[in-house]
Amino acid sequence: MADFFYAELNGNNEICPVQTRASGIAFFGFDDNFTILTFILRINHLNRYRSAQLRFGLPRSTGPIVASLFEVCPRSININPGTVTGTLMRSDLRGPLTGRSLADLAAQMGTGHIFVNITSDRYPSGEIRGQVIPLSGPCSSPRNPRSCGCDYECDCDI
Structure with missing residues (x-):
């Protein structure tokens, strides 16, 4: 079983694709005993950010929340980046x-079967979304995926 996963987040991945400049990437790393999951969300150009969840479902499907990564705030926040x-x-x-x-x-x-969904004031059902998949290639074995070669700056320590 893989220990590390990621999801590329954008508005085109929403069930009803949305026009947004927002994008991002999520990294997930489990400890050796699968008792702690550490996550890093790197988000660009998302205004009035409300919440982020892990949800159960395949691409282009809805699904129930299985974990909250960031709860809904009484006041939204801006992230850039x-x-x-x-x-x-x-x-x-x-x-x-x-x-x-x-x-x-x-x-x-x-x-x-798991996707990340990030909501905003403008798109309360989701502004950016991405399916969670195992890290593979250069990022699959290091505990620090700095050299993953993806389109995002991989400066995370999981």
Whole structure:
């Protein structure tokens, strides 16, 4: 099972594609025992940011929230560009993964059943979205994917 995953986020990935300059990338890394999930969201040009969630579902489908990466704020925030980091534990899982382990979440990520959805005031159902997939190639084994060769600056330490 993969320990590291990522998602490329943009408005075209939403079920109803949205016109937005916002984009981003999300990195996810599990510890060796699958008890902690560390995440890094790198977001560009997103105004009035409200929340970010992991959701269960395939591309072009809706799905229930399985974990909140960032809760809805009473006042929205602007990110241009910005980074949000955090950790999740088993107790943070909800919806169809309530009571399950982070290894179960990793298994769902590995089969393409989890996506990141980021909402804003302008697009409350989602402004940018991306399917979570395993890191492969140059980023698959290092614990620090600085040299991943993706279109984004990979300056994250997971």
